[in-house]
Every structure is written in C-alpha cells, then in structure tokens.
Amino acid sequence: MDTSPEASSLAQGLRIVRVVVDREKAGKQLLGVSQLAAELDMDQSRVSRLTQELCDLRLLERRERGPFRVGSGFFALAATLNTGWLRDAGAELEALVAATGLRARVSVRDGFRVILLLASSNDSRAGSFVQPGMVTPVWCTGAGRALLWDHKQHAVEVLLSDVNFVGVGGPRAAHSTQDVWELMVRDKKQGFVAAVEEFEHSIVEVAVPIREAQDGILASLSVLGSSAEVASRAGELADALHQAATRLGSARAGGGA
Incomplete structure (x- = not known):
C-alpha cells in the first residue's frame, strides 16, 4: 500500500497507542520501549522515536523511564470525539447491529488509505485487529469506495497512480485503477457500494x-457480513445505511462536533 514515511508513522503510531490502551483497559502489565518493539515486531529505535512524539502530544505518558500509559491528551481527544455527530454515530452503529445483525463501521479517508473511526460493539473487541485507527486500502473496501463517491475518473487515476495493487485485498480485489473505476461506475448505478470479497475472503461490505x-463527503458508513448474510439483501441494507447517513450528516450540519 502506502510506503511514504508519513503514512508508515501514522499507522505505526496508532498501533502503539492501541496496544497501550488495550493493555491498560485489560489491567495487563504495561510495556516499555523494548517490550513494545517486541510486541509489535518493530525496530526498537523507531518505537523509541514514535513514543517520544506520542508523549509530546500527550497521547501517551511515561514516568522516570518506566512503562507507557495513556496520556491526558488521549482522554481529552476521546472526550471531544464523544460529542456531536460522532456520539450519534455510535448510537447509529448499534441500531444497525440490532436491525441487521451485521457489523457496522464509520470510516474516514487519508489519501488512498481508509482509517476506521468507529466500529460497532460486535466488531471492535479488546485484542481484535479491528480497532479505531485501523488502516485499510481505499480501492478494495466498501468504506473506501464510498469515500471516493464524488471523484471523477481522472481524480481516481491520480489518487491511485502510485499504488501497488499486487498482493493487496481479497480474491475479487481490483488490480488496476481501471478496475477500480469500473467498480465505481457499477456502484453509482445501484446507488451504493457493494464490495464482495474485495478485502476479506467470503466477506461483503x-x-x-x-x-x-x-x-461534501464527511465519512462513510458501512455494514459487513458473510456472503450468505449480505448478498441477497444488499439493497435493503443500503436503504438503512442511507437513512442513518442522512441523520448523521444532518447532525454534523447542525453544529455537532
């Protein structure tokens, strides 16, 4: 996917914060630099640099070269995100779970990456790889293509010009910008994105x-499940998503944080 230093630092920094948060929530032993490096299979010098930056941002804190714990900046950010439309988004995700029995997500875009902002309770569990901050490709996920909905063909080509499609995604993932555009044309005709086995085997988003x-586009809203759970009722699911997305867009426009 993205090999730029900025993208790599963002993804790795989020992984570090996630590990620290999960361990503190679970009451597990907290970790220092060398232990984090081992846990995440990352270079120790890189972990040292990234954790220092995270401490400077107050997302993490460390006392007297001890283990890392969650910093005050993290809690301030969490409090900010728990207001307005994002607070409403959490409720909408759980309503979708109750109505559909599927997993539900809110995602945003950073270049040709998708960053998971919120996940429903049946999708994001302690220890799961599905956690806020998870990064996935924009071209082979339903959430990603929904975030590209307003892009013209040339804009898609420019955005994905440096992407290496080889080895990324599921068995039906796009392998070129032309493939991505053809999927988007199909999506627009039906009024929603249906990514069938494009990122995970046997999963439809x-x-x-x-x-x-x-x-314009603020975020994307999606549900995920097995082919048997989703394929036959994609249109019905899309209607529910559109209704929830309209409510969330209205909440944001009304001044929510």
Missing part, C-alpha cells in the same frame, strides 16, 4: 457516504 451539505 455494503457502504454509503455520509454527507455534510457544505463540505
């Missing part, structure tokens, strides 16, 4: 954009 009137 149905997704729609969340729009804010003045700022």
Whole structure:
C-alpha cells in the first residue's frame, strides 16, 4: 500500500497507542520501549522515536523511564470525539447491529488509505485487529469506495497512480485503477457500494457516504457480513445505511462536533 514515511508513522503510531490502551483497559502489565518493539515486531529505535512524539502530544505518558500509559491528551481527544455527530454515530452503529445483525463501521479517508473511526460493539473487541485507527486500502473496501463517491475518473487515476495493487485485498480485489473505476461506475448505478470479497475472503461490505451539505463527503458508513448474510439483501441494507447517513450528516450540519 502506502510506503511514504508519513503514512508508515501514522499507522505505526496508532498501533502503539492501541496496544497501550488495550493493555491498560485489560489491567495487563504495561510495556516499555523494548517490550513494545517486541510486541509489535518493530525496530526498537523507531518505537523509541514514535513514543517520544506520542508523549509530546500527550497521547501517551511515561514516568522516570518506566512503562507507557495513556496520556491526558488521549482522554481529552476521546472526550471531544464523544460529542456531536460522532456520539450519534455510535448510537447509529448499534441500531444497525440490532436491525441487521451485521457489523457496522464509520470510516474516514487519508489519501488512498481508509482509517476506521468507529466500529460497532460486535466488531471492535479488546485484542481484535479491528480497532479505531485501523488502516485499510481505499480501492478494495466498501468504506473506501464510498469515500471516493464524488471523484471523477481522472481524480481516481491520480489518487491511485502510485499504488501497488499486487498482493493487496481479497480474491475479487481490483488490480488496476481501471478496475477500480469500473467498480465505481457499477456502484453509482445501484446507488451504493457493494464490495464482495474485495478485502476479506467470503466477506461483503455494503457502504454509503455520509454527507455534510457544505463540505461534501464527511465519512462513510458501512455494514459487513458473510456472503450468505449480505448478498441477497444488499439493497435493503443500503436503504438503512442511507437513512442513518442522512441523520448523521444532518447532525454534523447542525453544529455537532
């Protein structure tokens, strides 16, 4: 996927924060630099640099060269995110779970990466790789293509010009920018994205954009399940997603954080 230093640092920094948060929530022993490096299979010098930056941002804290714990900045950020439309998004995700029995997510885009912002309770569990901050490709996920919904063909080609498609995604993932565009043309005809086995084997993701009137696409809303759970009712699921996305877009436009 993305090999730029910025993308790598973002993903690795989020992984470090996730490990620290999960261990503290679970009451497990906290870790120092060398232990984090071993846990994440990362170079120790890189972990040292990234944790220092995270401490500078107050997302982590460390006393007298002891283990890392969650910093005050993390809690301040969490409190900010738990207001307005994002607070409403959590409720909408759980409502989708109750109505569909599927996993549900809210995601945002960073270049040709998708960053998971919120996941439903049946999707994001302690120890699971599905956690806020998880990074996936924009071209072979339903959430990703929903975030590209307003892009013209040339914009898609420019965005994905440096992407290496080889070895990324599931058995039906796109292997070129032309493949991605053809999928988007198909998606637009049906009014929603249906990514069938494009990122994970046997998994279908149905997704729609969340729009804010003045700022265009704010995020994407999606549900995921097995082919048997999703394929025959993709249109019905899309209707539920569109309704929830409209409510969330209205909440954002109404001044929510």
